[in-house]
Amino acid sequence: MARVCNFNPGPAVLPLEVLQEAQAELLDFKGTGMSILESSHRGKEYMAVQQEAVDNLRKLLGIPDEYAVLFLQGGASGQFAMVPMNLLGEGQSADYTNSGAWASKAIKEAKLFGKVNVIADTAKDIPTRLPAPGSLKPTPGAVYLHVTSNETIAGTQWKSFPKISVPLVADMSSDFLSRSFDIKPFGLIYAGAQKNLGPAGVTLVIMRKELAERVSEKVPVIFRYKTHIEENSLYNTPPCFAIYIVTLVTRWILKMGGLDVMARRNVEKAAKVYSLIDASSFYRGTAVKEFRSDMNITFRLPSEPLEEAFIKEASAQKLKGLKGHRSVGGIRASIYNAFPPENVDTLVAFMKEFERKNG
Amino acid sequence: MARVCNFNPGPAVLPLEVLQEAQAELLDFKGTGMSILESSHRGKEYMAVQQEAVDNLRKLLGIPDEYAVLFLQGGASGQFAMVPMNLLGEGQSADYTNSGAWASKAIKEAKLFGKVNVIADTAKDIPTRLPAPGSLKPTPGAVYLHVTSNETIAGTQWKSFPKISVPLVADMSSDFLSRSFDIKPFGLIYAGAQKNLGPAGVTLVIMRKELAERVSEKVPVIFRYKTHIEENSLYNTPPCFAIYIVTLVTRWILKMGGLDVMARRNVEKAAKVYSLIDASSFYRGTAVKEFRSDMNITFRLPSEPLEEAFIKEASAQKLKGLKGHRSVGGIRASIYNAFPPENVDTLVAFMKEFERKNG
Secondary structure (H helix, E strand, C coil): CCCCEECCCCCCCCCHHHHHHHHHCCCCHHHCCCCHHHCCCCCHHHHHHHHHHHHHHHHHHCCCCCEEEEEECCHHHHHHHHHHHHHCCCCCEEEEEECCHHHHHHHHHHCCCCEEEEEEECCCCCCECCCCHHHCCCCCCCCCEEEECEECCCCEECCCCCCCCCCEEEECCCCCCCCCCCCCCEEEEEEECCCCCCCCCCEEEEEEHHHHHHCCCCCCHHHCHHHHHHCCCCCCCCCHHHHHHHHHHHHHHHHHCCHHHHHHHHHHHHHHHHHHHHHCCCCEECECHHHECCCEEEEECCCHHHHHHHHHHHHHCCEECCECCCCCCCEEEECCCCCCHHHHHHHHHHHHHHHHHHC | CCCCEECCCCCCCCCHHHHHHHHHCCCCHHHCCCCHHHCCCCCHHHHHHHHHHHHHHHHHHCCCCCEEEEEECCHHHHHHHHHHHHHCCCCCEEEEEECCHHHHHHHHHHCCCCEEEEEEECCCCCCECCCCHHHCCCCCCCCCEEEECEECCCCEECCCCCCCCCCEEEECCCCCCCCCCCCCCEEEEEEECCCCCCCCCCEEEEEEHHHHHHCCCCCCHHHCHHHHHHCCCCCCCCCHHHHHHHHHHHHHHHHHCCHHHHHHHHHHHHHHHHHHHHHCCCCEECECHHHECCCEEEEECCCHHHHHHHHHHHHHCCEECCECCCCCCCEEEECCCCCCHHHHHHHHHHHHHHHHHHC
């Protein structure tokens, strides 16, 4: 069977050559006579794999030495708790922006650990939107400002980040590695891997090492960033196979030309769909133009029955995963880094034909 | 290259046919036109995989309905914290047995959450040993008793479990699914997958559902068992690929005949090495006979230089991963379920020949 057009929001499509390489060496990793799934996390073969993932990420993003690059588990949902556990000291407060479903979850967990100031809230706005970065008023004394760089459900994405004096903390799960950005304003960035970075099961954290020193002795050893920095993400057994795929994916991005090439490709892919939507009275984008995401394109049709028909017909033509999140409905086309440009053309052609027949 | 004899303590050897199946369908899972690595965790294909893993485990262990079977992340090290976070209420105490390196870590984390009574401590005993199950004196009022069923570093294994009135909580990371046991005395069992169950990256938890109700509202949502029971391990994106391998491994165990067959195979495999050690004055087992593990066979040679030579020569003959844990030295042969009996014969032959040349 040929590969389908995989619009899944995450876990999501991976580069075909990454899958092919993983398949080819699944029984015998680099002549070791064992699978990477069976290799010791303290053996030199696996350690080289993990180190390459770190090196590739440092190269792609220009991450300076004062930042640690960690591979943890538990996804962004785990980080919603770990961030305040580590960074929000007793009696301190942190600023959060509430931009949608994911930011709301981060806020909920943070409230268990300290005072949370929600300094901007666009979570319920329709059409979906984000706070204007320049409009944010940080709370005096707040120790960090949390943002969600891309809301997968709402289809919104920060195009630039707030310029403030405290460290930014960002959930970049759904657009990490889709573009380059200046890392210096960020104290901590986290991302579940299963969109642009690899399969589900590994969580990337990039953080200023000095911030890890804040942690209280009351926090379990396993939930301290400090532990994982000191042990180079090998305090406990890491999710080796997922990290191995991250290595292959980051190698693929480097080979493609790096993040600026990726970003151009992503903008071009998204523009093809958005320009069809903008020119159509049949399709209606759900996000305000200036905030719409290059990763998750969300739109509606004139009626829910038409949306159902759209999803069903698309699926029959091997366009899979187009159903919007169950909390909002509608259509969502997730087109991360590894989503092939030619499959965007297939979607655009399908959308035109569907409108012709049903418009 | 032929497969080596993989004595890794974890991540460890997997059944060859599991790896072959995973390889064969890595690019196209069951005709879906995408890899299982790219499949949505909420799609019917993946959900069926996860459900089969649960069903297989219920079948293998005879797990009744009042227990939940969960797939989490973070390994046993994560559970060292999650167990007391969820089960140890304010002002309560719990009993722990300190049987070695892993139990010690569990105790250290638990102390952050409440009073911990270490009611037996054999962690520093040489030769390595475990508390006699019948000798344990539970503390009045303690809400659970924690045991580590198999200490991978010390090479010790509980052959039977304490009979007490409070729920047992067990770290079974390194011998789970190696034998059958009566689950009813257990309130909660956890196991990192990377020994008998699958690759690194997924943590199995089996628990009485009623125990999950104890959790305080101060515990982050992501760290509550209750959350994961309610959401069927899909509150956040699970480590899908690792769970998929667990499905294949549990299917393989069922095909092999279940846990009693596994246990007999494991005892026979271990007995081959132990009887050589018992008959030899060259090799010396590090664990007291009645507590020695069928999973991790630990032994010493007359000198450290001889141990180094043993490991080096073994490696040259494709016997890999025999080095003891860095904290204790010596030799460790980990021979989990998937370790082929014929490779044990290879080890025994190697040991005899090495003794003949160097004894």
